[in-house]
Amino acid sequence: MRVLVSGASVAGPVLAYWLTRYGFDVTVVERAPTLRKTGGHAVDLFRPALAITERMGVLPRVQELATGTTRMTVLREGARRPVGIDLTKIFSAASDRHVEIMRDDLSEIYYDATREDVEYLFGDSIAAIGPEGEVEFDGGPPRRFDLVVGADGLHSNVRRLVFGPESRYSAFIGAYLAVLTMPGDAADGPARGEYASHLGAGRTAGVYRARSTGDARAVFLFRSERELEYHYRDVPRQKELLREAFQGMHPDVDGWLGELDRTPAFYFDSITQLRMDTWSSGRVTLVGDAAYCPGPAVGGSTSLAVLGAYVLAGELAEAGGDHTRAFAAYEREMAEPVRGSRAFALGAARTLIPRSRLGVTGLLAGGRLVSVLPAAAGRALGLLNSSGIRLHDSMTVKHYAGPVYGKHGG
Known part of the structure; x- marks a missing residue:
């Protein structure tokens, strides 16, 4: 059974790994000409995603490339002294198992686990999808697949082709995220393992050093009551909006913004949720941010994408390749994790982005409290509400017997 997956970031390679394990023939098409090697921004893997990664045999590599960020300093806008926070205790309160890693490092790890068994088509994308799995590409010749999966992110091309424009399903939740890469020596202040940040009403910015690449990342989050006007590929306009949002915050932040014209890698997007009634139509389904992005930087979308890819592959295997049964089971299994996220x-x-000075004070007080508590007490606080801070640990990882459907059977 031939499956085409669009997207080679996180959900795509994880899905490809498990599908090939169950005997499916998998092709992954990726718009970028090569696997991205800029390092990306840091993402979090919580217990369910780490359990799946461990089953894939690549957990040691993930742990080896972890960012190693354990400390945080926060300077409140207008204050003179920063507040120190122990991030290990914050993460311990949130999850029994947690790893922070650069997104592109994670993508490369998952890619390396699949490249011997999966056909990758870089520098191409899907132009059209027919009802019987006929696929036209922007560059290569047309081909036919039994199933097509969109694992191509928040601005999914597959979703647009099959379900219509993004505006039907996106819900702006009032904030924006930007990340830029800069030389390590341009990030005055943070030592390795430290995230140095500035926090004001409606905006926060910080910088940390990427252990695997030696350079640094500056991260910006800011509130906006309305959606800003720009195209998601209009980088100059995005940089202009970012400068406006952080004007006058602090000389450190001005210095980070000064790297905008030199940065080799820049990311800017709204913090938007995808809300769809169904992720499947005929022979096509969606996974990860393409289907149910809970919000970049705030909803654990990377862990959710890993879980979703694993579940989709497992349900296809258990259904013996019957996509109608498998897609329905996949949506049932993922409904609660998606709602919670x-x-x-x-x-x-x-x-994380308080509207007022009072909210800023409250956030810092909460961070200090968990930071000074013994680790066991911090975990106990988190356990008081499993649907809140402990949400990700409350997600279960179903065991799939597979392979049920295979290249040589079924």
């Missing part, structure tokens, strides 16, 4: 993201956005 959406609710978590809304709360996290409100908390």
Whole structure:
């Protein structure tokens, strides 16, 4: 059974790994000409995603390339002294198992685990999808597949082709995220393992050093009551909006913004949720951010994407390749994790980017409290509400017997 997956970031390679393990023939098409090697921004893997990664045999490599960020300093806008926070205790309160890693490092690890068994088509994308799996590409010749999966992110091309424009399903939750790469020596202040940040009402910015590449990442989050006008490929306009949002915050932040015209890698996007009634239509389905992005930077979308890819592959195997049964089971299994992640993201956005000075004070007080508590006490606080801070650990990883459907059977 031939499956075409669009997207080679996280969900795509994880899905490809498990599908090939169950005997499916998998092709992954990726718009970028090569696997991205800029390092990306840091993402979090919580217990369910780490369990799946461990089953894939690549957990040691993930742990080896972890960012190693354990400390955080926060300077409140207008204050003179920063507040120190122990991030290991924050993460311990949130999850029994947690790894922070650069997104592109993670993508490369998953790619390396699949490249011997999966056909990768870089520098191409899907132009049209027919009802019987006929696929036309922007560059290569047309081909036919039994199933097509969109694992191509928040601005999914597959979703647009099959389900219509993004505007039908996107819900802006009032904030924006930007990340830029800069030389390590341009990031005055943070030592390795430290995230140095500035926090004000409606905006926060910070910088950390990427252990695997030696350079640094500056991260910006800011609130906006309305959606800003720009195209998601219009980088000059995005940089202009970022400068406006952080004007006058602090000389450190001005210095980071000064790298905008020299940065080799820049990311800017709204913090938006995808809300769809169904992720499947005929022979096509969606996975990860393409289907149910809870909100970049605030909803655990990377862990959710890993879980979703694993579940989709497992349900296809258990259904013997019957996509109608498998897609329905996949949506049932993922419904609760998706609902929980959406609710978590809304709360996290409100908390991490306070609207007022009072909210800033409350956030810093909470961070200090967990930081000074013994680790066991911090975990106990988290366990008081498993649908809140412990949301990701409450997600279960189903065991799939597979392979049920294979190249040589079924």
